Amino acid sequence: MNGIRTALVVGAGPAGLTSALALRRAGVEVTVIERTPDWAAVGFAFTLQGPALRVLQRLGLLEAVLRAGHGGAGPMGRPPLLGPGFPVSVGIKRPVFNAVLAEAGDIRPRLGAGITAVDGTEVTLTDGSIDRYDLVIGADGLNSTVRRLAFPAALVLQRRVVSYGGSSRLR
Ligand SMILES: Cc1cc2nc3c(=O)[nH]c(=O)nc-3n(C[C@H](O)[C@H](O)[C@H](O)COP(=O)(O)OP(=O)(O)OC[C@H]3O[C@@H](n4cnc5c(N)ncnc54)[C@H](O)[C@@H]3O)c2cc1C
Numbered sequence: 001m002n003g004i005r006t007a008l009v010v011g012a013g014p015a016g017l018t019s020a021l022a023l024r025r026a027g028v029e030v031t032v033i034e035r036t037p038d039w040a041a042v043g044f045a046f047t048l049q050g051p052a053l054r055v056l057q058r059l060g061l062l063e064a065v066l067r068a069g070h071g072g073a074g075p076m077g078r079p080p081l082l083g084p085g086f087p088v089s090v091g092i093k094r095p096v097f098n099a100v101l102a103e104a105g106d107i108r109p110r111l112g113a114g115i116t117a118v119d120g121t122e123v124t125l126t127d128g129s130i131d132r133y134d135l136v137i138g139a140d141g142l143n144s145t146v147r148r149l150a151f152p153a154a155l156v157l158q159r160r161v162v163s164y165g166g167s168s169r170l171r
Pocket of ligand 1: 010012036140141
């Protein structure tokens with residue numbers, strides 16, 4: 001894959017696990033680190049909407065996700081993006097979704113491991129170890145440590161910024 005043989009993925013959430021899965025399938029040797037010691041996903045469950053389901057279908061994971069979650073008609077009477085016979089959305093527990101992704105890619109994250117420095121492709125982890133990777137992916141969420149370390153001038157989301165959303169059925 002364009003000379004990339006090794007990759008470090010920081011964060012074992014949906015983005016990190018999906019990236020690791022795709023890289024591994026492309027023949028890259030992938031290491032995934034996750035800072036929480038018990039890999040406890042923040043939040044309880046979420047709803048996978050049509051675009052996410054389409055990506056999962058392309059990855060060959062749709063059946064596993066449908067088995068592990070609960071398909072629904074979704075709000076607003078929208079048609080299923082994947083076509084007739086498919087749910088509009090799927091509700092699934094976050095740890096269960098993580099497990100489906102990890103199992104599909106045979107990914108076993110190094111738990112309790114974070115990152116303290118990025119210097120080009122040289123990475124220092126919280127246990128003091130230093131490694132080199134051809135590619136480093138920051139999949140460590142909204143307040144990404146990788147982004148802060150690699151791009152100190154990048155815009156940082158202020159925690160006081162809050163958004164609210166919702167939907168209701170018109171009768
Ligand atoms: C209340 C709420 C409800 C939501 N509901 C939905 C929904 O219904 N449907 C939907 O599609 N989306 C929903 N979202 C959005 C969804 O949660 C995010 O888009 C998704 O979790 C992003 O995935 P991610 O892998 O990028 O980041 P995250 O899920 O945040 O995962 C990041 C991972 O990186 C780890 N990590 C963080 N820092 C480090 C570090 N320095 N070193 C190592 N590991 C690190 C974290 O522990 C975590 O495991 C919701 C979000 C919120 C807050």
